[in-house]
Amino acid sequence: MLLSASILSADFARLGGAIREAESAGVDWIHVDVMDGQFVPNITMGPVIVQACQRSTGLPLDVHLMIHEPIRFLPAFEKAGADTITVHVEACTHLHRTLQAIRDLGCSAGVALNPATPVEAVGDVLDLVDLVLVMSVNPGFAGQSFLPSSLPRIRRVRQMLDEAGSQAHLQVDGGLTAETAPAAAEAGARVLAAASAIFMHPDGVAAGVRALRQTVEPSLTK
Ligand code: DX5
Numbered sequence: 204m205l206l207s208a209s210i211l212s213a214d215f216a217r218l219g220g221a222i223r224e225a226e227s228a229g230v231d232w233i234h235v236d237v238m239d240g241q242f243v244p245n246i247t248m249g250p251v252i253v254q255a256c257q258r259s260t261g262l263p264l265d266v267h268l269m270i271h272e273p274i275r276f277l278p279a280f281e282k283a284g285a286d287t288i289t290v291h292v293e294a295c296t297h298l299h300r301t302l303q304a305i306r307d308l309g310c311s312a313g314v315a316l317n318p319a320t321p322v323e324a325v326g327d328v329l330d331l332v333d334l335v336l337v338m339s340v341n342p343g344f345a346g347q348s349f350l351p352s353s354l355p356r357i358r359r360v361r362q363m364l365d366e367a368g369s370q371a372h373l374q375v376d377g378g379l380t381a382e383t384a385p386a387a388a389e390a391g392a393r394v395l396a397a398a399s400a401i402f403m404h405p406d407g408v409a410a411g412v413r414a415l416r417q418t419v420e421p422s423l424t425k
């Protein structure tokens with residue numbers, strides 16, 4: 204199981220320190236939530252923050268673009284140091300071209316699904332992706348509750364990937380805590396993105412990471 208720590212709940216006044224704490228606690232990736240105030244009702248960060256993350260850590264940067272027509276900004280994020288760039292099915296007029304453009308830049312390509320989007324929407328691009336992200340909240344904010352309706356969706360994507368013989372990562376993002384993460388793992392998630400459970404844990408980042416890992420690792424079936 205890979206843990207991707209979303210900096211959305213980190214203290215931006217000391218971002219480098221927060222990222223280094225997550226790295227020492229053993230997270231695998233750093234998840235950067237980019238929002239444009241149009242695709243989602245919030246505005247967060249852009250390439251300059253990705254660049255700042257790159258200066259703070261050697262961990263892979265998992266950049267989640269919640270922006271309209273992300274194809275416009277792919278080179279800027281690649282240049283800033285993104286390793287994986289994930290775009291939303293709902294935000295791309297030309298999804299196929301967008302995913303190809305990510306790979307042409309040398310990045311890993313991810314495709315994300317909002318909770319109401321049929322998972323079949325990614326069926327025809329599985330050969331173009333290195334990661335499928337099933338959102339388990341409506342994107343826009345950290346700290347929301349996990350939607351249980353995501354569980355059958357995670358299972359269906361797992362099945363689609365297995366049937367296609369795809370090695371793509373199956374990522375789940377939103378509302379993951381020590382309570383909800385085991386069900387997501389059991390449904391087939393192999394990358395968990397979490398903000399609050401890591402950066403807002405009352406006993407600190409290391410305790411947050413430990414709590415998540417302890418609950419998901421026993422439930423691993425493959
Ligand atoms: C939601 C973002 C998530 C968010 C997760 O729009 O894509 O990555 O930061 O936050 P938590 O883990 O607090 O639900």
Ligand code: ZN
Binds near residue numbers: 234236267376396
């Ligand atoms: Zn995210």
